[in-house]
Amino acid sequence: MKQLGVIISGFGGQGILSCGQILAYAGVLEGKQVSWLPSYGPEMRGGTANCQVVVSDEAVGSPILGKADVVIAMNGPSFEKFESFIIPNGVMIFDSALITNKPSRTDIKYIGIPATQIAQERKKPAFANIVLLGKLASETGIIKADSFEKALYKVLPERHQHLISEEVEIFNFGAEY
Numbered sequence: 194m195k196q197l198g199v200i201i202s203g204f205g206g207q208g209i210l211s212c213g214q215i216l217a218y219a220g221v222l223e224g225k226q227v228s229w230l231p232s233y234g235p236e237m238r239g240g241t242a243n244c245q246v247v248v249s250d251e252a253v254g255s256p257i258l259g260k261a262d263v264v265i266a267m268n269g270p271s272f273e274k275f276e277s278f279i280i281p282n283g284v285m286i287f288d289s290a291l292i293t294n295k296p297s298r299t300d301i302k303y304i305g306i307p308a309t310q311i312a313q314e315r316k317k318p319a320f321a322n323i324v325l326l327g328k329l330a331s332e333t334g335i336i337k338a339d340s341f342e343k344a345l346y347k348v349l350p351e352r353h354q355h356l357i358s359e360e361v362e363i364f365n366f367g368a369e370y
Contacts, residue, residue, distance in 0.1 A: 195250055197335050198258045200275050201322075202243035203267025203288075205233055208322040211348065212265070213244035216326060218344035219336040220248035228256035241270065248335050263333060265325045267308070269294050276301075286328050288321060304328060306370050312363065317356075320363045327367025338365060 199216065203209045210231045217229035226249045233242040245258045260280045266272040266287040272294045279285055281300040289305030296303045308324035330336050336344075341364055345357045 196253070197248050197263065197333055198261045199246045199248070199263045199265065199329065199335070200243055200258060200261045200278060201246065201265045201267075202241070202271035202275055203322075205240045205242045207242070207267045208319060209233075209242040209267065210244050212322040212326050213246045214348050215341065215344045216246050216248070216329075216336060218347050219340035220246075222340045222343050222347075223336060225249060226251060226253050228253045230256040243271065243275070263329060265322075265329060266292060267322065267325070268292065284332060286325050286332070288325065290321075304332065306367065308367070311366065311370075315359075315363065317359060317363065320360060323360050323363050324367035324370070327364040328370060330364070331368035338368070 201209050201213050213229050217227045220227040228247045230245040245256060247253045247256060261278045262280055263284045264275045264279055266275060269292050272287055272292050276285060276297060279301045284302045284304060286304045288308040290307035290309040306324060306328055308321040311324050312318050312321040342361050345360055346354060
């Protein structure tokens with residue numbers, strides 16, 4: 194992997210920005226150069242949110258992505274908005290439990306995972322983003338599972354660290370889905 198640009202997008206409250214932070218921190222733990230650029234509406238929870246993450250073997254020239262290698266979409270508006278941002282032969286990973294949009298391109302790979310359903314079945318609805326992050330990791334090699342786990346200890350507040358083993362489990366489930 195030379196450099197990978199990722200856009201993670203969805204509604205505020207779906208853990209979009211946290212997912213990006215975890216991805217970026219895991220990249221740092223692997224000795225990569227990273228940038229994380231959050232963007233959200235003034236209403237946050239329920240509004241739109243996205244972040245751009247670049248993980249690279251070399252210095253990151255700009256945190257702003259004109260095009261992305263991969264987009265993770267957790268809602269229909271994000272799927273629609275960011276589908277055109279993906280480079281040819283790039284990847285769209287999306288929550289097929291929430292998104293009914295039909296793919297409009299033939300030059301990218303679409304991976305639909307019912308992440309919200311999977312997380313709800315495990316009584317952890319807030320982990321839908323982690324299912325998709327696991328798939329991103331297995332599809333691209335952007336981070337390793339052990340770096341993901343170590344990043345959780347750095348990013349999550351101490352009061353949530355008791356959930357880390359469950360997050361690792363659902364990350365691995367998403368990776369293998």
